[in-house]
Amino acid sequence: xxxxxxxxxxxxxxxxxxxxxxxxxxxxxxxxxxxxxxxxxxxxxxxxxxxxxxxxxxxxxxxxxxxxxxxxxxxxxxxxxxxxxxxxxxxxxxxxxxxxxxxxxxxxxxxxxxxxxxxxxxxxxxxxxxxxxxxxxxxxxxxxxxxxxxxxxxxxxxxxxxxxxxxxxxxxxxxxxxxxxxxxxxxxxxxxxxxxxxxxxxxxxxxxxxxxxxxxxxxxxxxxxxxxxxxxxxxxxxxxxxxxxxxxxxxxxxxxxxxxxxxxxxxxxxxxxxxxxxxxxxxxxxxxxxxxxxxxxxxxxxxxxxxxxxxxxxxxxxxxxxxxxxxxxxxxxxxxxxxxxxxxxxxxxxxxxxxxxxxxxxxxxxxxxxxxxxxxxxxxxxxxxxxxxxxxxxxxxxxxxxxxxxxxxxxxxxxxxxxxxxxxxxxxxxxxxxxxxxxxxxxxxxxxxxxxxxxxxx
Ligand code: BGC
Numbered sequence: 001x002x003x004x005x006x007x008x009x010x011x012x013x014x015x016x017x018x019x020x021x022x023x024x025x026x027x028x029x030x031x032x033x034x035x036x037x038x039x040x041x042x043x044x045x046x047x048x049x050x051x052x053x054x055x056x057x058x059x060x061x062x063x064x065x066x067x068x069x070x071x072x073x074x075x076x077x078x079x080x081x082x083x084x085x086x087x088x089x090x091x092x093x094x095x096x097x098x099x100x101x102x103x104x105x106x107x108x109x110x111x112x113x114x115x116x117x118x119x120x121x122x123x124x125x126x127x128x129x130x131x132x133x134x135x136x137x138x139x140x141x142x143x144x145x146x147x148x149x150x151x152x153x154x155x156x157x158x159x160x161x162x163x164x165x166x167x168x169x170x171x172x173x174x175x176x177x178x179x180x181x182x183x184x185x186x187x188x189x190x191x192x193x194x195x196x197x198x199x200x201x202x203x204x205x206x207x208x209x210x211x212x213x214x215x216x217x218x219x220x221x222x223x224x225x226x227x228x229x230x231x232x233x234x235x236x237x238x239x240x241x242x243x244x245x246x247x248x249x250x251x252x253x254x255x256x257x258x259x260x261x262x263x264x265x266x267x268x269x270x271x272x273x274x275x276x277x278x279x280x281x282x283x284x285x286x287x288x289x290x291x292x293x294x295x296x297x298x299x300x301x302x303x304x305x306x307x308x309x310x311x312x313x314x315x316x317x318x319x320x321x322x323x324x325x326x327x328x329x330x331x332x333x334x335x336x337x338x339x340x341x342x343x344x345x346x347x348x349x350x351x352x353x354x355x356x357x358x359x360x361x362x363x364x365x366x367x368x369x370x371x372x373x374x375x376x377x378x379x380x381x382x383x384x385x386x387x388x389x390x391x392x393x394x395x396x397x398x399x400x401x402x403x404x405x406x407x408x409x410x411x412x413x414x415x416x417x418x419x420x421x422x423x424x425x426x427x428x429x430x431x432x433x434x435x436x437x438x439x440x441x442x443x444x445x446x447x448x449x450x451x452x453x454x455x456x457x458x
Contacts, residue, residue: 010218013215013217021144023192023193024148025132027087027091029151030120031151033158034117034118034179035067037159037176040167044172047170058107059107062115062118064395068399070120071395074122074388075386079385083130086123087124090120092187093119098176098178101117102180103177125395129148129372135197141376145376146307149372150304156271157294162175231445235448242379248378250435250451251378251451254435255373255374255377255390258374258431259374259391262397266331272402273406274289275292280409282344282351296355296359299356303360304367317438320436321429321432321433324432325429328422330361332418335414337351338413338414370394437450
């Protein structure tokens with residue numbers, strides 16, 4: 001009887017933790033939607049506000065700038081106020097940004113609104129994975145944290161569809177404003193989720209931590225997990241200098257390295273400029289190019305679902321290595337296809353297949369695994385600060401790629417632009433082989449202790 005009751009509680013708690021993760025992952029939906037929506041909206045904003053090319057660039061890149069600022073300056077917030085509290089503030093900021101951009105009377109207010117949305121994305125981009133990783137049981141942590149990435153990819157497709165559906169009525173205000181709906185659902189949902197038990201322990205609120213663990217773990221696991229978190233916390237100092245110490249420097253390098261590689265292998269040239277790439281390859285009609293783009297977005301979603309199933313079984317490292325290899329090959333072929341001077345049907349088809357294959361390989365590797373790993377590899381006391389550094393490196397690199405892609409096409413030509421991203425992929429592969437550890441199935445505390453063990457002389 002007693003064991004049946006314990007079993008019931010365990011099952012109920014598993015469901016609860018999955019729902020909590022799914023609610024928090026709505027932040028990812030906003031990340032994807034709000035970064036994707038601009039590509040369609042800017043066409044109409046440009047006409048309504050008579051934007052110069054420079055003003056267009058400002059409106060488009062304002063969000064990425066906001067993301068960079070948000071990620072870089074918020075590192076201590078989630079440590080100070082708690083993970084859930086920060087996410088609640090961020091949800092309010094998302095609503096404010098959506099309303100502000102939808103109602104903006106002119107270019108300046110629109111740009112400010114987009115920066116506000118960007119700040120919200122920048123903070124949410126790492127706080128959501130951080131929160132989910134701290135509430136998840138180790139054996140499904142890869143899957144639950146990567147729900148956030150799945151939501152990012154769904155958000156991107158929703159933004160393409162909203163742009164497409166609202167284009168006839170020139171509804172750019174609706175395109176921006178619609179984001180208020182998932183933001184309001186996120187806010188509402190967050191009111192019902194618990195604070196991270198690890199944050200409670202960090203604040204020395206042990207009883208509260210125990211209460212939360214009792215809701216999200218098997219009854220038999222609560223005491224042991226609490227003891228593990230307490231023990232690991234005693235070994236940490238929790239200041240900046242620790243992040244630069246010989247034992248944790250590798251973790252810092254891995255976070256920043258994966259951040260830069262995730263972007264410098266060129267994913268957002270496809271996410272932001274796919275119709276342009278397809279047009280260069282000969283898909284002349286706008287609607288064919290947009291349709292192909294939606295197709296690529298759907299491949300991104302579906303392969304992320306596959307990744308969710310594989311992460312906790314196959315492990316992070318093999319997925320990274322196979323995925324990167326696939327990205328390198330598809331970029332190589334895409335570049336080679338562009339060697340032919342005139343666009344043909346064959347080139348158009350090859351480009352669509354290569355781009356789809358490239359996105360599929362990203363979706364099972366660097367896409368989810370960068371955000372997952374930075375939520376796993378840092379010790380509790382400095383987790384939020386360290387993640388903010390890695391996230392800022394990611395947004396800074398994203399901005400750089402977005403600003404340079406079109407110029408690179410002009411300066412290097414099409415083949416070498418894609419080969420350059422492939423070359424970065426090769427460096428990323430070597431980086432993963434040499435430096436990135438496997439974290440599958442380990443508790444966050446076990447991962448922390450490996451850094452200390454590694455730095456001790458044998
Ligand atoms: C990246 C984004 C990218 C998205 C595409 C995320 O992991 O950080 O820059 O647009 O994946 O799915």
